[in-house]
Amino acid sequence: MRTLAEHRAAALALGAPLPTEEVGLDDALGRVLAQDVRTADALPRWANSAMDGYAVHQADLVGASAEHPVTLWVVADLPAGTSADPRIDRGTAARIMTGAPVPSGADAIVPVEHTDGGTISVTVRVEPAPGAHVRGAGEDAAAGDLVVPAGTLLGPAHVSACASVGQARLVVHRRPRVAVVSTGDELVAPGEPLARGQLPDSNSWLLAAAVREAGADAVRIGPVGDDPADLRALLDALDAGTYPQAGPVDAIITSGGVSVGAYDVVKAALLDEPDVAFVPVAVQPGKPQGLGRLVHGTPVFALPGNPVSSFVSFELFVRPALRRLQGATEVERPTVVATVDDAWRTPPGRTQIMPVRVVAPADDLGLDTAVDPATNPRPTVRRATPGGSGSHLVARLALADGLAVVPVDVTAVERGDLLTVLRLR
Amino acid sequence: MRTLAEHRAAALALGAPLPTEEVGLDDALGRVLAQDVRTADALPRWANSAMDGYAVHQADLVGASAEHPVTLWVVADLPAGTSADPRIDRGTAARIMTGAPVPSGADAIVPVEHTDGGTISVTVRVEPAPGAHVRGAGEDAAAGDLVVPAGTLLGPAHVSACASVGQARLVVHRRPRVAVVSTGDELVAPGEPLARGQLPDSNSWLLAAAVREAGADAVRIGPVGDDPADLRALLDALDAGTYPQAGPVDAIITSGGVSVGAYDVVKAALLDEPDVAFVPVAVQPGKPQGLGRLVHGTPVFALPGNPVSSFVSFELFVRPALRRLQGATEVERPTVVATVDDAWRTPPGRTQIMPVRVVAPADDLGLDTAVDPATNPRPTVRRATPGGSGSHLVARLALADGLAVVPVDVTAVERGDLLTVLRLR
Structure with a gap:
């Protein structure tokens, strides 16, 4: 079984930065700078x-x-x-x-x-x-100083700094274009009538929105059924850039069909791909994972189909790789250490990723009083899904503010424990 | 002098939620839900x-x-x-x-x-x-349960939850359209040659990007010069929805020209507006502020022109109001309590907002080891602008990961103090 860190490294390795293009400052927000921006002049230029x-x-x-x-x-x-x-x-x-x-x-x-x-x-x-x-002239920066380094995900203050050095156009990495394919004979489009056993596809919407939030363009395809030959043809066309709805894509994400069942369509479709491996990863949820490159080189992330597993897998494996495709130096979510006001058991030998919600304190700006160290000014979290990691709990997943990381050697989380939490909002 | 809380409340009061429209799930990310989404069926629908x-x-x-x-x-x-x-x-x-x-x-x-x-x-x-x-049927939600409440800023998990209850279209608030006008005879477009005393406009780019990051559309105008009659004509046209580049807008942000100087063009242009007030606010930077509604009802936020002041003012006063225009229940940035590895004096009687950068720990996922409470697992911050709040330091502002809040009654920040930090990234 792969460790979480090993599989994360393998996923990240699929994310070579995309080619660059030039954009105006109005289109620079959320893009990743591909060339250092320096100031030719001292800033301020004149006392x-x-x-x-x-x-x-x-x-x-x-x-x-x-x-x-x-x-x-x-x-x-x-x-x-x-x-x-x-x-x-x-x-x-x-x-x-x-x-x-x-x-x-x-x-x-x-x-x-x-x-x-x-x-x-x-x-x-x-x-x-x-x-x-x-x-004084040069108080902000000396002539020649680096103002915004390559690899920076551009926020408002970066765009502004580039404007202030007179740079009206910026060289950034191309936005990745990502195909999202959810699989499963049980899935129908949201709003369609449901027979017994059917349910609306939610993963393609989940993953497409997650792709967009990660700064890439998403092409949502499907849901597609459990026929491996059909799926294989679709993936081949996506890899070759010939699928009409999508055109060339920089990555493919599938959900579902990667487990040990008799109908595991993604696994079956990609069985003979030399550069795609299906491996168990020591994480919960999200143990069954497929990862690699198709024959034309398109990275493919084959995620499990349970909604919470899909989402956690995206956050752990796909999001950092998409950020790397964009050329970003920093590819991880911000984290915070939180106090747990809850208790649960976790599987031995697997890192657990638990959707949590912040229950205290309400964010406030501390406008009027200094922070009192005695009051434990850390966020307090509880499970968003009281029944456990509950990888099918798509409605409850919407309550999560973050993903708590329970280390592999921990088997029980107790009230008062400290956990690292990836902040989702 | 107004307190920071008073001026924040006045700014927020300008943000009545905009009318609603219907969007498909593919366009729902980052919009604010205007109607509760409930599930008609139990989830899962079948055991x-x-x-x-x-x-x-x-x-x-x-x-x-x-x-x-x-x-x-x-x-x-x-x-x-x-x-x-x-x-x-x-x-x-x-x-x-x-x-x-x-x-x-x-x-x-x-x-x-x-x-x-x-x-x-x-x-x-x-x-x-x-x-x-x-x-079990209903483990995730019972029939009729609220799945995503009105006022939610829709992230991937919310979109997915709406899909899972079969809701293919969502009622959301209209995106605000915001005009950004920077003022000052000294400003030229980035990339233009600079005479002595001139500098590239950076504030309109800063504020337009900040508007977009806050989920609204920005129309950047200017920079415009220091002629009050010209500016007044522009603001009147924006208010009336007749300015050709912009059309109808839901708010106007200006930067510069709000202080006590002889050329304070925004103040001069809006002197006789009955519903616009220019007031000192007990905050540093960002003391001079203008705020109100023009005659046709368009909210106007007249911010100071120093780049750091502009940015801090946007974060404190404009961003929450734009979120409220979008109908969001939660309008504040997430905050974190950080330990200060730095020391500086702050002005008495004013809340100081200090751009800071996180110097430790590097974000990591705590994959392999539990968090050790003895190691003080809080972020440590230093000033992004070592010279002080330095409201002109546009290049250094780009280093900031957050804005630390130094309460009004604090006059010196010491190494080891805890401060509340608004997270910008």
Whole structure:
């Protein structure tokens, strides 16, 4: 039996970063940068004012106070965006707005609220420190500095940093296109009438949405029946890029048909594929797994069909590989350590992945009071599926905020234990 | 000065949920459900097998073991999806696949691995418990149960749960359409040549990406200059839904021009708007804020122009309101309590929001070892912007994993303190 870590490594190895393309900043959110973005200039480019006020010679204001104000001539008015660089002689000042370049000679900014706000002369009631309220050139970054490294999944602040260095277009990895195929003669499309023994396909929707949430495009196919020759033809066409609904795809995910049963269609369809292996993995749920490459090289992830198993398998094995296909350096979900307010037994020799919901504390911003270490400020979790990992519990899975990891050597989780939780939201 | 909580409440009050529309399951990810989804049927609908094996009368196998196996006639073969319901008399069994309905009479499932796998007769080597490996009808949900409540931001598991109850189309709130306008004579488009005092607009890209990340559509306008009459005409057209690039919008976000300077264009443009107020808020950064509704009712969020201030203001005031526009019940970012490996002073009387990065531990899944409470399994954070909150540090902002909240009554953060952190990733 493979360990969870071994199978995760094998799955991740299927995710070689896709080719790159150029996008504008408006299309960059959620893409993965393929080339380092550096700044050609120091940031800020010019020393500029952090306040609305007056640019002064600090030496003119030594000893200035409300009782002993100092008056300076106002020789210039510098709005943001001005390219003026008036000479500020001793005894003079320039009115200056936030962001405007500090004029030559001036070495401090006095905020307007410490003055009389004059436009011909200004009376100053404080002694500024040398350099006060001046944003120095290069304080944010030096010329040539790395601003956003290749491999970064671009969030708003990254897009903004690229804009601020003047980079209007970015080189990113292509979005993966992923075919999702759910299998099973018992499955019908949601909303269709159900005979005894039938149920609506939910896995293809689950996995397609999970693919999209992971930053890839999903093509949902099926549900398809339990005929291995039919399925094989479909997978071959997907691998060759000739399946009409899908075109070329970068990965295929199937659900169902990987176990030891007599009708395990995915296993049967891929039995003679030299680079696809069906292996038991020491994890619960999600023990039966298929993984490999089809003959044209398309990675295939053959997941078990129980909804919770499918979902857990996607999170453990497929999501990191899809992130790697996108070129991301960081491929894992964020985790948090949580306290368990629940107790259950877990199978020996297998890592258990338990859908959990956070029951306390409600997220709040701690706006008004400091965090009290005595109050155990960790999230508290309980099982989302009270009956156990319950791999068929598709309705209850919707309650889960995270997936708790119970290590392989643990056989019972007790109230008060700490578990690592992958955060899903 | 308004407290942070007061201004947050005022901002949130601008976010009345938008009208609803119907979408298919393929378009449901990231939308907010507007009507409860309940299950008409019990889930599972039929008692079904949790294993590939044999459906049996448990009473036939009392005392069965490897030494004393029991042989039963196999009278039926039940693949998943069958609607057959053969009668299973005492002394007989049905071969059954995972998910197939348990036939009448049978009351336990024996997994195939505890048998000889026969198809005419089967020899069983264990005594199953009554009900073993039978998934009872209604174990997941009872008929009429609430499966996904209105107000839920739909993730993969929610979409899947809706599919599993046969709901092919969902009623969701309309996506908000948000105009983003950055102001300032100093701003040019990224990539344009820069004269002294000019810099590339980054805020419109920051805020547009943040709007999209918050589940809304963004229309980026500008940068626009510091002429109040021009800006006023633009805002009026956006409010009236007549601005050609944008059409009707559900909210307007501006950045810059809200402070006490002589060129504060947003403040000047909206001076006579009866329902827009410019107020200082007890937060750092982000003290100067404008907020309200224009004459046709469009909410306007007038944020300060420094990039970090803009971003923090968006997170504190705009994002929750956009989530509320979408109809979401939960409008806040997830938070985590982190240990600080850093020290800095904070302004008295203002809540400080400090961009921080997580420096330890690296996210890992705790696959192989239990969490050791003695090792302080909390994230450790440092300032992303070592120079302070540095509201102009757009490049360094890109390093932030979260925003730490320093409560209003705290004036110095010490190494080892615990802070609540809004997780950005």
